[in-house]
Amino acid sequence: MRDRVVQATVRALQRAETTLPPWVLQKIQEAADRERQPLARQHLQFMLENVAVATAKGLPLCQDTGLTIFHVKIGRDLPLDFCLSEAIAEGVRIATEKIPLRPNAVHPLTRKNSGDNTGPGMPDIILDYVDGIGLSLTAFPKGAGSENMSLVGMLNPADDPFDFIVKTVAKRAANACPPLFLGIGLGGSFDLAARLAKRALLNMPGNSQEEQELLERINSLGIGPMGLGGDTTALGIKIETAFCHTASLPVAINFQCWANRSATEIIQ
Numbered sequence: 001m002r003d004r005v006v007q008a009t010v011r012a013l014q015r016a017e018t019t020l021p022p023w024v025l026q027k028i029q030e031a032a033d034r035e036r037q038p039l040a041r042q043h044l045q046f047m048l049e050n051v052a053v054a055t056a057k058g059l060p061l062c063q064d065t066g067l068t069i070f071h072v073k074i075g076r077d078l079p080l081d082f083c084l085s086e087a088i089a090e091g092v093r094i095a096t097e098k099i100p101l102r103p104n105a106v107h108p109l110t111r112k113n114s115g116d117n118t119g120p121g122m123p124d125i126i127l128d129y130v131d132g133i134g135l136s137l138t139a140f141p142k143g144a145g146s147e148n149m150s151l152v153g154m155l156n157p158a159d160d161p162f163d164f165i166v167k168t169v170a171k172r173a174a175n176a177c178p179p180l181f182l183g184i185g186l187g188g189s190f191d192l193a194a195r196l197a198k199r200a201l202l203n204m205p206g207n208s209q210e211e212q213e214l215l216e217r218i219n220s221l222g223i224g225p226m227g228l229g230g231d232t233t234a235l236g237i238k239i240e241t242a243f244c245h246t247a248s249l250p251v252a253i254n255f256q257c258w259a260n261r262s263a264t265e266i267i268q
Contacts, residue, residue: 001267002082005137008265009070009091010098012139015263017065017099019055023205024181024235024260031179031225031232040230044179047225047258062259065101066141068092068123071202075132085125088137089118104144126199135267140202146255149176152185152194155249161186162210166217168253169234173218174227177257180234182218185252188242193250196240201256206238214239225258235260 025048032044054061070088074080093116095101105114105122117123130136149172153164165184173180181204185196200206215237224230235258244250 001080002087004267005082005084005087005135006091006094008137008267009088009139010095012070012137012263012265013068013092013095013101013141014058014099016139016141016261017060017101018058019061019263020051020259021262025051027205027235028179028258031235035225035231037224037230039228040224040232043225043228043230044232051259060099060101061261062143063102064143064145065099065104066143066261067104067147068117069126069140069142069198070123071126071128071138071140073128073130073134073136075134076129077131078133078135085123088123088125092117092123126195126202133268136264137267138202138262138264140262143177143257143259146176146180146257149173149255150194150197150253152190152250152252154190155251157247157249159249161249161251162214162217164251165214165253166221169218170221170223172255173221173223173233176255177259178223178227178234179225179232179258181256181258181260182234182237183254183256184214184237184239185250185254186239186241187244188250189244190250192242193252194254196242197252197254200238200240201254201260202262203240204238204260205236208239211237211239 035041096117183197183200185193218234223233
């Protein structure tokens with residue numbers, strides 16, 4: 001079982017790094033089809049061509065192969081006689097050399113690189129328990145360009161969180177390789193809001209009325225692909241919520257670039 005997890009980790013990273021989920025490609029194509037500005041439409045077509053070339057050659061579609069983040073759903077009745085995080089870390093080390101991946105994991109103070117994308121806190125594993133005996137492993141590599149634009153705001157309860165989100169995106173979107181996917185965490189505590197925002201990216205796409213209205217407001221900013229103007233600043237928005245303290249309103253915005261990479265492997 002341990003070896004199956006290791007190999008599933010390698011396969012998930014390989015697919016996540018070299019192609020995009022069909023629904024993401026569809027979002028980009030739809031944006032290109034309705035784009036009114038020639039330069040913006042050209043950039044969207046370049047993105048689609050970039051993915052096609054990377055997939056055909058089996059190479060990473062972006063030079064920033066990201067930090068290794070995984071969403072694991074594990075059956076409550078699945079017997080494990082090994083350390084799951086260590087098995088995933090071994091898969092990351094193999095994938096770093098095999099794909100290859102750029103070594104991105106460094107110590108926050110010394111900036112010393114681990115050389116294999118592992119180390120304290122890496123890979124980052126979001127773990128959920130589900131019914132049954134299966135295991136689902138989703139690779140979700142996250143680049144620094146979009147992650148660096150992400151933030152948590154501790155608002156007053158009387159503040160409008162959606163105004164805060166729109167103003168934040170207006171300031172930061174151009175530096176996050178738009179058009180964007182935005183994971184929004186509303187409520188909880190300081191750290192829970194951030195995790196909600198990450199989960200929101202994993203649970204895309206969103207289609208609630210609030211999400212659609214927020215998407216329209218952001219696209220009306222006109223920032224466009226690569227920040228050079230256009231009709232599409234964001235391709236998708238998902239909101240996750242949790243109850244919060246009566247005196248606070250945490251709002252987390254997790255930016256994701258147009259290359260919304262993920263791939264899932266299932267072990268039965």
